[in-house]
Amino acid sequence: xxxxxxxxxxxxxxxxxxxxxxxxxxxxxxxxxxxxxxxxxxxxxxxxxxxxxxxxxxxxxxxxxxxxxxxxxxxxxxxxxxxxxxxxxxxxxxxxxxxxxxxxxxxxxxxxxxxxxxxxxxxxxxxxxxxxxxxxxxxxxxxxxxxxxxxxxxxxxxxxxxxxxxxxxxxxxxxxxxxxxxxxxxxxxxxxxxxxxxxxxxxxxxxxxxxxxxxxxxxxxxxxxxxxxxxxxxxxxxxxxxxxxxxxxxxxxxxxxxx
Amino acid sequence: xxxxxxxxxxxxxxxxxxxxxxxxxxxxxxxxxxxxxxxxxxxxxxxxxxxxxxxxxxxxxxxxxxxxxxxxxxxxxxxxxxxxxxxxxxxxxxxxxxxxxxxxxxxxxxxxxxxxxxxxxxxxxxxxxxxxxxxxxxxxxxxxxxxxxxxxxxxxxxxxxxxxxxxxxx
Numbered sequence: 001x002x003x004x005x006x007x008x009x010x011x012x013x014x015x016x017x018x019x020x021x022x023x024x025x026x027x028x029x030x031x032x033x034x035x036x037x038x039x040x041x042x043x044x045x046x047x048x049x050x051x052x053x054x055x056x057x058x059x060x061x062x063x064x065x066x067x068x069x070x071x072x073x074x075x076x077x078x079x080x081x082x083x084x085x086x087x088x089x090x091x092x093x094x095x096x097x098x099x100x101x102x103x104x105x106x107x108x109x110x111x112x113x114x115x116x117x118x119x120x121x122x123x124x125x126x127x128x129x130x131x132x133x134x135x136x137x138x139x140x141x142x143x144x145x146x147x148x149x150x151x152x153x154x155x156x157x158x159x160x161x162x163x164x165x166x167x168x169x170x171x172x173x174x175x176x177x178x179x180x181x182x183x184x185x186x187x188x189x190x191x192x193x194x195x196x197x198x199x200x201x202x203x204x205x206x207x208x209x210x211x212x213x214x215x216x217x218x219x220x221x222x223x224x225x226x227x228x229x230x231x232x233x234x235x236x237x238x239x240x241x242x243x244x245x246x247x248x249x250x251x252x253x254x255x256x257x258x259x
Numbered sequence: 260x261x262x263x264x265x266x267x268x269x270x271x272x273x274x275x276x277x278x279x280x281x282x283x284x285x286x287x288x289x290x291x292x293x294x295x296x297x298x299x300x301x302x303x304x305x306x307x308x309x310x311x312x313x314x315x316x317x318x319x320x321x322x323x324x325x326x327x328x329x330x331x332x333x334x335x336x337x338x339x340x341x342x343x344x345x346x347x348x349x350x351x352x353x354x355x356x357x358x359x360x361x362x363x364x365x366x367x368x369x370x371x372x373x374x375x376x377x378x379x380x381x382x383x384x385x386x387x388x389x390x391x392x393x394x395x396x397x398x399x400x401x402x403x404x405x406x407x408x409x410x411x412x413x414x415x416x417x418x419x420x421x422x423x424x425x426x427x428x429x
Contacts, residue, residue, distance in 0.1 A: 006359070027292060
């Protein structure tokens with residue numbers, strides 16, 4: 001096939017072009033809504049930091065005794081808060097025990113942040129190790145908790161990793177995302193909230209990742225579809241869990257493989 | 260306004276990439292969403308290039324999704340109604356149309372992207388390289404491999420057509 005034939009073939013391939021079904025105005029509205037959501041969340045994060053900074057400063061200024069002033073953390077961090085952290089040393093028995101505890105806890109935690117959901121249960125879990133087996137091997141437990149809300153069945157994914165399992169630093173997490181914000185917390189841990197377009201019919205995943213100072217990273221993801229039976233025809237307008245609920249899960253201290 | 264003006268052209272390119280008009284619309288929709296977010300940062304003179312780059316990224320990302328749509332690789336060319344006044348010419352045209360559309364879906368994604376940008380959008384090699392974030396040398400090699408893959412795919416459907424083309428008479 002030469003270039004001319006290819007060009008002609010491409011022209012012919014477009015002969016049966018159907019009428020355009022795209023509505024540019026609707027797309028702009030959708031993008032505007034997503035951007036508003038992102039700004040609203042960012043505003044909440046900044047307001048929280050401001051309140052916390054204020055709470056740390058006021059006693060120092062007005063209190064009768066001198067207290068150490070805790071400086072407000074910067075609003076955006078670029079470094080991993082867990083640099084130098086190592087995975088916990090776990091025997092097989094300890095690991096099995098931690099896994100069972102987390103599997104039991106996952107559905108309870110989802111019910112706690114979203115009490116109105118039905119049929120909340122652990123659908124599956126898988127523990128992976130990274131690299132050669134060794135006492136301090138980086139490990140990650142992937143769990144999926146299924147449930148049904150007023151729209152239908154869907155699930156939330158909860159990934160609990162030790163140091164060394166998430167290869168992206170918080171500052172690198174925003175590549176190729178629809179919306180993304182990085183917020184650091186007074187305890188020096190970092191939250192990353194992002195939304196990613198995942199293809200057909202504007203399906204979206206929204207995630208909150210909590211990078212903790214001991215190296216643990218907890219990533220919780222909600223979907224605008226049912227990840228168990230994805231269908232391009234059954235896409236929700238919004239994920240079943242809000243950012244606040246996802247944050248509640250990601251920062252749950254029980255989600256850790258450490259001791 | 261930009262979206263209205265460019266929607267049809269982008270959808271045609273998207274269709275040549277994916278071979279599915281519905282998915283092509285989704286890809287263009289994703290492209291416009293990304294463009295909306297970046298609108299203030301994009302220079303007026305580079306909006307089209309940015310949109311093209313975003314479409315290619317959307318397409319290549321779509322290929323990596325775990326639940327992306329499965330392409331029709333049955334090897335069967337579906338019948339197509341003839342639209343021309345001469346039944347023989349119309350029939351041949353419909354056959355070629357189906358052949359190229361189906362053969363393109365069998366070319367690896369990046370090679371397919373290079374073929375569409377080079378031979379449908381008629382972009383110079385430097386702009387193809389910019390759109391795909393690779394070197395000009397890579398564009399040349401992908402283009403050559405893409406044409407070879409396309410020939411092999413067409414040969415599976417219709418060896419005669421490849422034979423005629425090889426003699427330069429198509």
